Amino acid sequence: MDELGKFELPVLAAVARLRGNAYGVSVMDEVSKREGREVAYGSVHVTLDRLKDKGFVTSKMGEPTAERGGRRKRYYQMTGKGEAALVAARSRSKATFEGLGWLKPVGA
Amino acid sequence: MYDGGSFKIPVMIHHVHDDAEAHRDLKASHVLPKNFDASWANHKMILVHWDQDVWPMDTEASMLFQRVRRWIDYCLEPESADTAVANLEELYLRRLAVDPGHAKWWLFVQFAWLVFGRAMELLRTFSAARAGK
Numbered sequence: 376m377d378e379l380g381k382f383e384l385p386v387l388a389a390v391a392r393l394r395g396n397a398y399g400v401s402v403m404d405e406v407s408k409r410e411g412r413e414v415a416y417g418s419v420h421v422t423l424d425r426l427k428d429k430g431f432v433t434s435k436m437g438e439p440t441a442e443r444g445g446r447r448k449r450y451y452q453m454t455g456k457g458e459a460a461l462v463a464a465r466s467r468s469k470a471t472f473e474g475l476g477w478l479k480p481v482g483a
Numbered sequence: 484m485y486d487g488g489s490f491k492i493p494v495m496i497h498h499v500h501d502d503a504e505a506h507r508d509l510k511a512s513h514v515l516p517k518n519f520d521a522s523w524a525n526h527k528m529i530l531v532h533w534d535q536d537v538w539p540m541d542t543e544a545s546m547l548f549q550r551v552r553r554w555i556d557y558c559l560e561p562e563s564a565d566t567a568v569a570n571l572e573e574l575y576l577r578r579l580a581v582d583p584g585h586a587k588w589w590l591f592v593q594f595a596w597l598v599f600g601r602a603m604e605l606l607r608t609f610s611a612a613r614a615g616k
Binding site: 398399400403415416417418420421422424425443446447448449 | 563566567568569571572573592593594595596598600601603604
């Protein structure tokens, strides 16, 4: 199974979190918010394309809206394969931090 | 899907003096004012370029975006380019509203990221093909 890359993980997690409203701009905002830094749209766009190629997400075009001058949004949705990859990534992360419960949160 | 050319739309304009004013009014609002008069005498047909004049961009910002857009069309695959341009336009307008002084450089950086990302993808595909994956 394809593994999630370093930046693919937060992008896929953002798609999963946004559910029906995951398009380029909202995904970028969500990733920026969670990562605590401004991320470039270009990197999000390319990552979404790659996640699509890997079969972790699917996309479909939305209806045109006056809000964007008639331009349609491309909405992304996580697939079963994407969900499995996200669950696997969470397990790996959990395993990495096992036995390190004594670590104090930042700023504590 | 719209092919990117021009089209005509009816727009209600009060006290129209010239096309420039008509464009300004169109940019100012997409919704009808409260004192809307449905009479056709108050309507004027004006030529509007898709995604060029309907957004409230000033001329320089709009022209810059069109130039960047053309380069994106060259660099990315058509489907990917359409999505990138639409999202970038939304973000660019947001940037123009909050930080107009740096919007131009911001746009260049985003474009550079897109091109760099695309180049890396091509390299990745090429490497995978060579490795027989």
